[in-house]
Amino acid sequence: MRSYLNNLHKAFENRIRLGVMSALAVNESVDFNTLRDLLGVTDGNLASHLKSLEKVKFIEVKKTFVGRKPNTSYVMTKAGKKAFEEHLDALEKLIKEQSR
Amino acid sequence: MSNTDSNKNYSQDLFEIRNMMEKSSRFMALSGLSGVLAGIYAIVAAYLAYKIFYFSDEIIYKSISYGELSDNVIKLVGLATATLVLALLTGLFFSYRRAKAHQQKMWDATAKRMLINLAIPLFTGGIFVLIMFSKGAIGLIAPATLIFYGLALVNGSKYTYTDIRYLGIFEIVLGLISCYFIGFGLLFWTLGFGVLHIIYGTVLYFKYEK
Numbered sequence: 001m002r003s004y005l006n007n008l009h010k011a012f013e014n015r016i017r018l019g020v021m022s023a024l025a026v027n028e029s030v031d032f033n034t035l036r037d038l039l040g041v042t043d044g045n046l047a048s049h050l051k052s053l054e055k056v057k058f059i060e061v062k063k064t065f066v067g068r069k070p071n072t073s074y075v076m077t078k079a080g081k082k083a084f085e086e087h088l089d090a091l092e093k094l095i096k097e098q099s100r
Numbered sequence: 101m102s103n104t105d106s107n108k109n110y111s112q113d114l115f116e117i118r119n120m121m122e123k124s125s126r127f128m129a130l131s132g133l134s135g136v137l138a139g140i141y142a143i144v145a146a147y148l149a150y151k152i153f154y155f156s157d158e159i160i161y162k163s164i165s166y167g168e169l170s171d172n173v174i175k176l177v178g179l180a181t182a183t184l185v186l187a188l189l190t191g192l193f194f195s196y197r198r199a200k201a202h203q204q205k206m207w208d209a210t211a212k213r214m215l216i217n218l219a220i221p222l223f224t225g226g227i228f229v230l231i232m233f234s235k236g237a238i239g240l241i242a243p244a245t246l247i248f249y250g251l252a253l254v255n256g257s258k259y260t261y262t263d264i265r266y267l268g269i270f271e272i273v274l275g276l277i278s279c280y281f282i283g284f285g286l287l288f289w290t291l292g293f294g295v296l297h298i299i300y301g302t303v304l305y306f307k308y309e310k
Contacts, residue, residue: 015116022120027209030124034209038124088117091110 005094007086011056016041016049021058021084024076029062031073050074058083127210127260129202131194132309135301138187142293145183146286149176173238198309210259218256221248242285246275246292261308267300 012018019039023030030038036046053059058080062073076084122128152175199206225248229241253268271292278288 012113015113018113018116019120022117023124026121026125030209034124037205037208038120088114091114095110095114 005090007090008094009083009087011053011058012084012087014049016046017053020046020049020053020074021076021080024059024074025081025084029073029075031071035074053080125210125259127214128308129195129199129204129206129211130260130264130304131191131198132301132304132306134187134191134194135297135304137190137194137301139294139297139299139301141183141186141190142297143290143295145179146290146294149179149286214256214259217259218252221252221255224248225252239282239285240279242289243275243279243282246271246278246288248275249292250275261304263300263304263307267296270296 012021016039020035023035023038032043032046032050035050036043039046050059054061057077059074060077062075064071064073196206225244228248229244232238232241232244250268250271250273253264253271255268257263257265257268274288274292274296278284278292281288
């Protein structure tokens, strides 16, 4: 077992969670509806994945108001950013190794 | 899971990540066809300007004095504005169609970001041109519009197709050249807003829409 494989995070094994992290990696914050449209998933499905990312403190909820309508958006935490980058590095190394 | 299987999965993961980063941060409904049409409008407008009220920038540059604006200049501004509005409407229509075909929203965070970044140099240029107009520096208006339009494209390109960056650079170069050749504003406008738009629209169309 190579050491970098420890950096592959369980939290990112799911495509939806991976997608959420990718979108948050390049945007300051992304709101719930945008994430839903980007990933093409149902509200309930997305909500449960967001909750699990929240639980491991990889993302944070940011409640704001657009006019008088509440708007839920999400931001990546520092821990989330670090974990995501490690995950990417590990993926990269893994693929390099195997395609040799 | 065999080695090749997992490799495939991880490659798929990487593809997904790239795709999502791209999709969430760039406006991808920009239409090449509307670029081609905008170029055609520009050429038609330039032809009309040449035929109907032909004048040379240089003549106006030399003859203009405060409070005495040539009728032709007003007409030309009107024609340019009408062309711009027509080009914008066409762009909106085609973007809307493309977004709909891909089941995306046209007006989302990426569109907003692109437009804001386009608008900053564009409005700066617009105000600058108005000031030049009021000071009678008519000869430099055409070059200035090309330069500021180019800067706007370079700035906005970070939030849409990167090809737009090169279009912007070409517009800037053309604008700088036309600064030197005052009096040929109409010709450089035709090249910058007409020919370059048609070339780039065609490139975008074949690259992303075909």
